[in-house]
Amino acid sequence: MTSAVGYLSCLAAIDLSGLLAYNTLIVAAGTAAVGCAAGVVGSLSVLRKRALVGDAAAHVTLVGVATAFALTGRRDLPTLLAGGFAAALAGLLVLVVMRRYTRTRDDAATAIVLSVGFGGGIALVAGMTARGIPGSAGLENFLLGHTAALTARDAGVLAGVSLATVVVVMLFLKEATLVAFDRSFAAAAGWPVAVVDYLLVVLVAVMVVVGLPAAGAVLVTALVVIPPVAARQWTDRLGTMLVLAGVIGLVSAVTGVAISAVVPRLATGPVIVLVAAAIFAISVLFTRWRSPREAA
Amino acid sequence: MLLMDQKMNFGPSKRAVQLSLVLGATVAALASHPGWAAEPRTGMPRVVVTTTIVADLVRQVAGDEVETDCLMGPGVDPHSFKATPRDADRLARADLVVASGLQLEGKLAALLERLGRRKRVVSVAESIPKDRLIEVGDGLYDPHVWFDPTLWAMCVEAVVEPLGQIVPAGRPRFEAAAAQYRGRLKLLDDALRERVAAIPERRRVLVTSHDAFRYFGRAYAIDVVGIQGMSTESEAGLNDINRLVDLVVSRGVPAVFVETSVADRNVTALREGALAKGHGVRLGGRLYSDALGGPQSGAETLEEALRANVDVVVGGLAGVAVRESDGGTGSGR
Ligand SMILES: [Zn+2]
Numbered sequence: 119m120t121s122a123v124g125y126l127s128c129l130a131a132i133d134l135s136g137l138l139a140y141n142t143l144i145v146a147a148g149t150a151a152v153g154c155a156a157g158v159v160g161s162l163s164v165l166r167k168r169a170l171v172g173d174a175a176a177h178v179t180l181v182g183v184a185t186a187f188a189l190t191g192r193r194d195l196p197t198l199l200a201g202g203f204a205a206a207l208a209g210l211l212v213l214v215v216m217r218r219y220t221r222t223r224d225d226a227a228t229a230i231v232l233s234v235g236f237g238g239g240i241a242l243v244a245g246m247t248a249r250g251i252p253g254s255a256g257l258e259n260f261l262l263g264h265t266a267a268l269t270a271r272d273a274g275v276l277a278g279v280s281l282a283t284v285v286v287v288m289l290f291l292k293e294a295t296l297v298a299f300d301r302s303f304a305a306a307a308g309w310p311v312a313v314v315d316y317l318l319v320v321l322v323a324v325m326v327v328v329g330l331p332a333a334g335a336v337l338v339t340a341l342v343v344i345p346p347v348a349a350r351q352w353t354d355r356l357g358t359m360l361v362l363a364g365v366i367g368l369v370s371a372v373t374g375v376a377i378s379a380v381v382p383r384l385a386t387g388p389v390i391v392l393v394a395a396a397i398f399a400i401s402v403l404f405t406r407w408r409s410p411r412e413a414a
Numbered sequence: 415m416l417l418m419d420q421k422m423n424f425g426p427s428k429r430a431v432q433l434s435l436v437l438g439a440t441v442a443a444l445a446s447h448p449g450w451a452a453e454p455r456t457g458m459p460r461v462v463v464t465t466t467i468v469a470d471l472v473r474q475v476a477g478d479e480v481e482t483d484c485l486m487g488p489g490v491d492p493h494s495f496k497a498t499p500r501d502a503d504r505l506a507r508a509d510l511v512v513a514s515g516l517q518l519e520g521k522l523a524a525l526l527e528r529l530g531r532r533k534r535v536v537s538v539a540e541s542i543p544k545d546r547l548i549e550v551g552d553g554l555y556d557p558h559v560w561f562d563p564t565l566w567a568m569c570v571e572a573v574v575e576p577l578g579q580i581v582p583a584g585r586p587r588f589e590a591a592a593a594q595y596r597g598r599l600k601l602l603d604d605a606l607r608e609r610v611a612a613i614p615e616r617r618r619v620l621v622t623s624h625d626a627f628r629y630f631g632r633a634y635a636i637d638v639v640g641i642q643g644m645s646t647e648s649e650a651g652l653n654d655i656n657r658l659v660d661l662v663v664s665r666g667v668p669a670v671f672v673e674t675s676v677a678d679r680n681v682t683a684l685r686e687g688a689l690a691k692g693h694g695v696r697l698g699g700r701l702y703s704d705a706l707g708g709p710q711s712g713a714e715t716l717e718e719a720l721r722a723n724v725d726v727v728v729g730g731l732a733g734v735a736v737r738e739s740d741g742g743t744g745s746g747r
Contacts, residue, residue: 136652136653136656136657139656139659139687140659140686140687140690140691141652141655141656141659141683141686141687142652142656144686145652244496244498245498247490247495248498248500248501249487250486250487250488250489250490251489252487252488252489252708253489254489255489255490255491255494255495256491256494259494262649263649264649264650264679264680265649265652266649266650266651266652266654266655266680266683267650267655267679267680267682267683268683269682269683269686270686334649375652378651378652378653379652379653379656380653381651381653382651382653382654382657383651383653383654384651384653385649385650385651386649386651386652387649388649
């Protein structure tokens with residue numbers, strides 16, 4: 119209670135000048151791009167009932183990050199991201215293969231890939247730290263993200279990859295739609311269902327790995343899931359849903375960045391996800407109030 | 415409905431978490447075959463210490479009369495250090511355990527407390543009177559006391575008696591060495607104060623990537639600003655970074671400092687923000703924070719590390735080129 123009062127008195131001293139500061143604009147640009155693209159890519163994987171694929175990919179990156187550091191001794195972003203991406207891709211391929219050729223259920227396969235990748239990563243980091251290898255300590259923090267510390271170069275990379283991802287989704291929209299909604303029809307009609315599936319998996323891996331420095335593992339997972347689910351409340355059409363999810367992701371990012379620029383001591387990444395969650399809650403409440411029978 | 419029939423199932427299941435923990439521990443145990451830290455038993459009493467800084471303290475007092483086994487090597491962050499099964503084994507076999515204390519070894523606290531019921535565990539920083547410590551929260555104190563040599567001198571006493579217990583014959587030598595070391599720390603304090611005086615008062619701002627230098631700042635009248643919170647675990651907010659950019663620009667701070675054991679992303683963001691306002695900020699070199707340097711770094715002892723730190727700070731803030739070697743790892747002499 120006293121801390122709440124202290125917090126409110128803190129709010130009274132708010133200074134709006136930070137809204138247009140250089141770092142605010144950079145972080146807003148980077149996270150807006152990620153939020154938007156994650157919403158678009160996430161819509162497809164949520165429709166394929168693979169919401170947790172992103173979560174698995176995000177956690178598996180740790181083993182790749184640790185391996186990349188062990189092999190190169192370097193801790194810069196491109197090196198770690200390359201390792202993380204390779205691991206995420208490998209993990210997701212294992213996932214797809216397991217689903218296709220074994221009798222493992224989807225959620226079990228996801229849990230296995232996630233825990234083996236994450237556990238292996240933690241073990242590697244612990245092993246290196248135990249041997250006193252300089253710079254190995256805290257590598258697992260890579261999964262936490264540093265949203266507020268994005269640089270212009272980071273933002274550029276994020277924007278570029280996000281744009282490329284959205285373009286790829288648009289190019290394959292027709293195929294993806296068919297596979298997402300009616301898999302057996304798509305297969306019967308001779309569509310390359312497997313190729314579309316793999317492509318989707320690669321897109322999720324790219325999105326998650328690129329989003330890691332901007333948001334961290336849990337938060338990027340949330341950005342791949344929450345905006346699509348929120349968008350789904352408003353529409354039954356895939357095209358509309360993609361656009362809406364992208365917009366919700368973008369608005370969440372920009373709003374979250376603005377809040378953390380104004381209020382002291384608020385980590386930026388979590389605020390973005392809270393905004394997205396709030397939009398989801400509003401979407402559910404509003405659409406149910408509008409048509410209660412349909413919702414039931 | 416297409417989406418809502420599927421339960422939103424966030425995160426890994428409990429089973430998955432357990433599985434990964436078991437797996438992690440197993441692989442870690444397999445991966446950590448005896449490395450540099452596990453020397454053969456020499457028959458000497460074995461003192462297991464947590465950080466290199468505490469190892470230095472024990473060596474200053476006991477010299478080579480005990481075997482000092484350090485859990486965290488150079489470049490290891492004690493705030494996030496977790497003990498492996500082999501570390502627990504080393505602790506279990508110790509004749510004496512010396513930690514820094516005041517929650518510096520946050521993730522070891524439970525293990526050390528359990529150990530304390532079976533053997534002597536000394537937390538040196540906790541022997542400093544509370545009124546000399548910097549309180550950072552409800553009953554929580556900043557653990558980085560070694561940056562004020564006068565405070566560290568108070569910690570010397572804490573190891574003399576326990577060391578005398580495990581090497582009774584060495585007690586007089588330990589007491590003499592401790593008295594001598596305290597004297598050297600006092601001289602070091604005077605020397606550092608003199609060096610810091612070279613920095614213009616307005617520019618006495620030390621910006622680092624985590625708040626390890628509060629005691630250093632208090633002792634030598636330098637404003638210390640960390641981007642992250644007390645530990646390396648917390649994430650910075652945008653507001654914090656924006657305000658730091660303003661501070662650095664308005665006080666004309668010429669350099670910021672990155673620590674040896676903490677990532678430097680926040681510092682990079684800060685420099686970029688300042689540059690956008692037309693104020694260039696150099697990287698003032700690395701400061702030793704929670705770990706001393708490795709062999710041949712010229713900062714293997716706390717005295718050398720503190721001298722090296724002050725050289726880096728003065729070089730960065732006063733604009734005086736102190737020495738040619740780069741990165742703050744060179745010798746301070
Ligand atoms: Zn520290």
